[in-house]
Amino acid sequence: MKFENLNDSVVRDISKDEPEWFVQERLESLESFNRTNDDSFKYGMTMETDISGIKISDYKSKVNIIVRNKDDRITVDDFKESLEKNPGLIREYFMKKTKTKTELLHRALIQNGLVVYAPKNSKGGDNLMLDYEFYGNSFNHLLVIADENSEVNIIERLRGSGVFHSNIVEVYAKENSKVNFYSLQDLDGNSGNFSVKRGFVSRNAECNFFNFEFGCLLNCSDVYSELDEEGSYSKVYGIYFTDKNQHFNLAYSMHHKAKNTNSNIFTKGVLEDMSNTIYRGLIKIHDNAENSNGYQKEDTLILGDDAKADSIPNLEIGNNDVKCSHGASIGHIDSDKLFYLKSRGISEKECTKLIVNGFLGEVIDKINNEDFKLELKNKVMEKVK
């Protein structure tokens, strides 16, 4: 990745009227960014996401955000406004841990975003709908804090164009809270997207990511849950569907940092044409996380003759008293199944649709919003050749 004309004045320019402490944080991030080596997207001999062609010179974020919130207990504030009027949550929670060079860049250049706060005991509200329409590059952030004993369901949809998008979501699920985060990435076919989702899960809380990835030319998606306190739970249900010359790099991981924690990663991928994907799943059990369980399963269906899928499920276990399992399957449509369906008069294309629909349905059917479910199914049908 090449970043042209990126210097302090770019940061100063986008941070006018912001409190000085935040501007300083931005500048420090930029300095760290300049000192940090490029992120590596190479795993083993042949597995690599090639980012050398990405060149960025426009750092102005261009996005329209439409918020639909029917629950008046939950506050949804513009990031910049929060910074001016009520920076408490941002000070306390915004990007406390940065891992990569891209994240440091994001921290220096964030320009759009939302801060969502669900107060204690706010339960049973309607879904919060967030629609992002991009018309250029973006540095876009979503900070979600679900306070004790609250429940939040968020559906976000990313659409539009732009060569470089940095989209970061941070979810703090406090004690006894529950967050379901549904995300549909449906950006234009020439876009580049670097998205990170982080969940920090407190005692007896639950944080779930449902990730549906369809768009972009290059899509790097990192979903990371940290089970920080006893009794916490997280799951990641992922679907991706690539075609043409799309490349996806997906990393879904669970980090068990306390005892009695549970996690589940369940991913389904479909590849058409000459698209290719790298999927990495990780369950990491820290040494103090006794009596914890982690499961991951990844199934890939390859439809395109020239498509290529790499899948690396990983376990890192630092404690003996745990249960972990992982499984992965990669295959084409079974010819016996195809013949069976065809023998009932259904054309090959319709059979493929049925099989793909069924394959992905195992995940899509778990969504509790009928409109969103239908939207995803239509999106899948649109992509089946």
Next chain:
Amino acid sequence: MTLKIKDLSVSTKDGLKILDNISLNIKEGEVVVLMGPNGSGKSTLANVIMGNPNYIIDSGDILYNEERINDFGADERARRGVFLSFQYPAEISGVTISNFLRTALNSVRGEKIRILDFKKLLKEKMEILKIDEKFSERYLNEGFSGGEKKKTEILQMAVLEPKLCVLDETDSGLDADALRIVGKNVTSLKNGKRSFLIITHYNRILNYVKPDRIYVMKNGKVVKEGDENLAFDLENKGYENLG
């Protein structure tokens, strides 16, 4: 409808010859039974009639209503009225019986049936076959017992109303009650025009369906042709002395 199989020889993709010069006729409205020991090629013949791409026709013809269907895909054959009740139906996860059968019915009829009309039709057929209504929302054959799979095949046949019904050992693995239900159903589908090819090991389904003719296969060939009595002969004497 009529089916004429003329001098049909078939190999597997690996070049293994498995059907050798088979000829067989089914006239309009007839019930024809195909018997023979394991591995004689009965199931292969059923699959070749349906158009399974795993088998290659080396020579001969399949004429369905006088039309040569050798090169037709399975879906085209089904739309013309051919139906195969599979011996081992595939399991399709994530696809409900209801969704699958509606798609199939729309394809076979060439027009979309209204959802409510379809639900009514499905319910009616399920009641006749004594299949629990909840089954319609289960994934096709996934986790079904052998008997449930066979009943589901017959349900598909009842809904799709094909013109040629090929039943590949639909009677095996069924208990007496299920066999009676399936047998009655096949009988009720007889209408003077619809034809049946029933592949079986046993005579017991013949208690419900009276055959017009019986063919016996052995080692990929048709070795004997006869009437109903042939079945009872075979039961007593076995296949040893044939061919």
